[in-house]
Amino acid sequence: MKDYKKKFSKTKNKLFMFKLSQIISFVSLCCMMILINTQAACQGSSIDFLRSTGKIYTVVIVIAVIFIGIVIYLYRLDHKLTKLENQIKNEQ
Amino acid sequence: MIKIKGLWWKALGAIIFLYVLIGGMTVPLNSGITYTNPSNAKTGQRIVMEVTGYNTHFKSALQNRAWLKADSSHFIQATSVQQNDEMHVLLHFDLPFTMPSKEKVQPLTLIIDNEIDGAFVQPNALFVTVSDSLQNDLSQWQTLQLGSLNKKSGLTFPYRNILNETIRNTFFHVALWFAMFILLIIGLYHAIQYLRTGIYDHDIQSATINKVAIMYGVFGLITGSIWAKFTWNTFWTTDVKLNMTAVAMLIYLAYLVLRGASTDTDRRAKLSASYSIFAFLALIPLVFVIPRLTDSLHPGNGGNPALGGEDLDNTLRLFFYPSIIALVLLGMWMSQLKIRYERLQEKIFQNQK
Structure with a gap:
């Protein structure tokens, strides 16, 4: 019974x-889309956020996209490794 | 593939990328001109031109000079330069009655020079309409060379009109594609090695490195789309390079589907290795040949010089090439982690048998 509970909480944790x-x-993703879309919405105004100060924020967003992408890749790898570790543990 | 043991190349990749991030974001842009008013005038007029600069120091500079240039041997110097603040300046010009060329409308280039910012230009700053006049006197034009123009000291990136600060994306967006290509070549090498030797480990390496390269390609598409939004004002254009790259990416996505479709590891390895060779061979004409045959917004296409001139000058190269190296090293690091995972899984699979 205890073991079952442990297992249950583990799967719950994983799911979480x-x-x-x-x-x-x-x-x-939503933040980025909102940021970009607000730019599109207020195109009438002379200077919007991403085009202000020589469009430097466009560069910032590009770097952020690469960073988030790499983090998601690493997270998924982490997830897979945890699964493999559990598999090895169960076999032993 | 040579097995590089240890951490040094991973650390090297991280350090180089840090150098690119810091250097690429902190090196200032050259001075430039963002706005001029008026943009039209007639010959013989006396005009006051309102100029807004970018990264300029009009007020702190001791001597601001300005010219309007018709061609390489005809200039008019501003009669007076009135600086309001660092970014704004008023230029007074007496336009001559006659123009050096016979054209009805003549575009003039604005050149501003001071000892802090160096010399910088705005092409087609003023369009001068030739009004009817009997005079044919070019004596008002300065025909001598401009003399000594100042040069901005220190490291600066070139100022490009529409690009502005986004020229820094060269280190990220463009370098991503170069890194993707190098990773695909490494993946191709392992695919060929697998077909030659039949060692399963080569298949693991080839597939994983290819997957990281495809991830880089997807990043390249997304970052390019964002960059395009703020320079070409649209997320996606009908530019041939964009569409051809999308086709190439779809070919590689089919590679992922192919790998996912088969559970028989041996068959999967053989199929995907030969498919990746074909995919790579399709990539070269799609990305490098076809865009060069037609017009494209990307540099290096339709007769544009490929990554040279102002688009990639020596200061940009200081960060662009290291960025490629760093992204390749980081990509290899990420794929090494995945390769180790795949090897472990393979081992467990073998043990279960």
Whole structure:
């Protein structure tokens, strides 16, 4: 019974972490889309945020995209490794 | 593939990327001109030109000089230069009655020079309409060379009109594609080695490195799309290089599908190794040949000089080439982690049998 409980909480934890990763990537994607779309919406105004100060924020977003992409890759690898570790543990 | 043991090349990749990040973001841009008013005038007029600069020091500079240039041997110097602040300056010009060329409308280039910012230009700053006049006197034009122009001291990136600060994306967006290509070559090498030797480890390496390269390609498409939004004002154009690259990426996505479709490891390895050779061979004409045959917004196409001149000058090269090396090293690091994972899984699979 105890073992079952442990296992249950573990899967629950895993599910939570997976959901969390999805939420984080979704939220960051949303932020970026909102940021970019607000630029599109206020094109009438002379200077908007991403075009202000010589468009430096465009460079910032490009770097952020690469960084987030690499982090998502590493997170997924982490997830897979954890699975493999558990598999080895169960076999022993 | 040579097995590089240890951490040094991973650390090297991280350090070089840090250098690119810091240097690429902190080196200032050259001075430039963002706005001039008026943009039209007639011959013989006396005009006051309002100029907004970028990264300029009009007020702190001791001597601001300005010219309008018709061609390489005809200049008019501003009669007076009135600086309001560092970024704004008023230039007074007496336009001559006659123009050196016979054209009805003549574009003039604005050149501003001071000892802090050096000399910088705005092409086609003023369009002068030739009004009817009997005079044919070019004596008002300065025909001598401009003399000694100042040069900005220190390291600066070139100022390009529409690009502005986004020229720094060269280190990230462009370098990503170069790194992707190098990674694909390494993946191709392992695919060929697998077909030659039949050692399964080569298949693991080839597939993983290819996957990281495809990830770089997807990053390249996304970052390029964002860059295009703020320079070409659209996320996606009908530019031939964009479409051909998208086709190449789809070919490589099919590679992922192919790998995912088969569970028989031996068959999967053989199929995907030969497919990746074909995919690579398709990539070369799609990305390097076809865009060069037609017009494209990208540099190096339709007769444009390939990554040279102002688009990639020596100061940009200081960060551009290290960025490629860093991205390749980081990509190899990421794929090494995945390769180790795949090897472990393979070992477990063998043990289960």
